[in-house]
Amino acid sequence: MKSLSIKDIAVAAGVSITTVSFIINGKARDKSISEAVIKKVEKIIAEKGYKPNQIARSLRTGNSNIIGLIIEDISNSFFSRIARLIEDKAYKKGYKIIYSSTENSLEKAKDLINMFKSRKVDAYIISPIKGLEEDIQHLIADNKPVILFDRNLPDLDTNYVGADHFKATYQSVESFIKQGKKKISLVTTDIDVQQITERLAGYEKALADHGMVYNENLVLKVHFNQEEKETMAQMEKLFHSKEIDAVLFATNYLAISGLKVLKKMGKQVGNDFGVIAYDDHEVFELHTPGISAVQQPLEEIAETVIQLILSQLSSKSKLDNQHIILPAKLIQR
Structure with a gap:
């Protein structure tokens, strides 16, 4: 079955391709497009299931709406649970997460950063290892939001979320x-x-x-x-x-x-x-x-990481870095 294009939506709604594009990209009200037209186009999209081409959109807007998550080991229950929480919270905000494990290998961690760069991810969430400082510094210099979690690299001036x-x-x-x-x-x-x-x-x-x-x-x-x-x-x-x-x-x-x-x-x-x-x-x-x-407060760590990432992504100017340490608790059984 042929996927629905912006042109198909425009023909069905009786409006221009430009108008449909503005509505899809959330700019309809900025362009003074009427509520009736917005609702008409949104109804067609809902009924016919239009899915935007993410690669084409990222080339056009410079944003991929993808966040790279680099952790030690996805099979470890701590990392798998926190990765899932981050993924769920990011998805609700319109972002997708792609993640990989370093297995505590510096070489693999460097390769993963380069792979995520080629995928044009918008931001990075990293549980780092020593020796990765220079690679992360390059990301920061490239104005990419970087949040470290679970582990900190004290020599780097970046955001960090962890437990005490x-x-x-x-x-x-x-x-x-x-x-x-x-x-x-x-x-x-x-x-x-x-x-x-x-x-x-x-x-x-x-x-x-x-x-x-x-x-x-x-x-x-x-x-x-x-x-x-x-x-x-x-x-x-x-x-x-x-x-x-x-x-x-x-x-x-x-x-x-x-x-x-x-x-x-x-x-x-x-x-x-x-x-x-x-x-x-x-x-x-x-x-x-x-x-x-x-x-460890997994829910709070995930929520704080996502909030920091979103504030960095939405800010027109560079925000001050934050170090947020959350309390862990002893569960007596």
């Missing part, structure tokens, strides 16, 4: 201490990104403030992207060799692997052995007993 990882981790460790835990372990990852280093800093500070000595033997830094069986073997060694009575997992995927290890070891989560996971997951709610978790 330090405070959330501090509160998690403190809750263990209040339960009388003495040997609190942290299982984290070795990637050098701000939100991971903040979680380690929160762990260290909570121990220090409560008169407990930091013991590096209780901290396991798992190599990013290694096989799960290797991660589980390291965890099993840690849990066997130390008198650990509580563990904080710095990511949800580490927590899921850890729960598998604890099950294999026959170690029961409960009063004698406490577990908190960072970034909530439905597995933690379904687990018996339920696993306490740090819950």
Whole structure:
């Protein structure tokens, strides 16, 4: 079936192609086109299902109405949930999202930025990795709105939306201490990104403030992207060799692997052995007993990111960059 063109709509409505174009592009009232004509054209479009050619429109207007979203790993529940929220909110505002995962590879992240440039995206939402500063600076110099989220690059002057990882981790460790835990372990990852280093800093500070000595033997830094069986073997060694009575997992995927290890070891989560996971997951709610978790404010992060992007896109002049840090909360189960 042949798709409806602007010319077809003009013929059906008995008006000029220019008039139809003004109505489709939201300029009808600026051009003093009557309400009766606007309604007539809109009725024809609704009935016959006209869909504009996005590429032709972007060449004409300079806007693609597409936003590029670059994240670490779309299979991770944190990123998939936040990507979906951003996509839904953007769509309601007339924008589509295209997204890809970096897998924490700098080379892939650079390739993705170049790919999005070729697609003429209007703006970028990026969960960045170190080494991407120059590429992002070029986007900013090209007057493209850029919002960083989840991770910040302190050397860049750009917008950032994130959670207070330090405070959330501090509160998690403190809750263990209040339960009388003495040997609190942290299982984290070795990637050098701000939100991971903040979680380690929160762990260290909570121990220090409560008169407990930091013991590096209780901290396991798992190599990013290694096989799960290797991660589980390291965890099993840690849990066997130390008198650990509580563990904080710095990511949800580490927590899921850890729960598998604890099950294999026959170690029961409960009063004698406490577990908190960072970034909530439905597995933690379904687990018996339920696993306490740090819950990032996904809805608020997505909403703030989209609002910042839209204000940047609609502004005729450059707006001041904003750093917005939202509180995460500990869900006790």
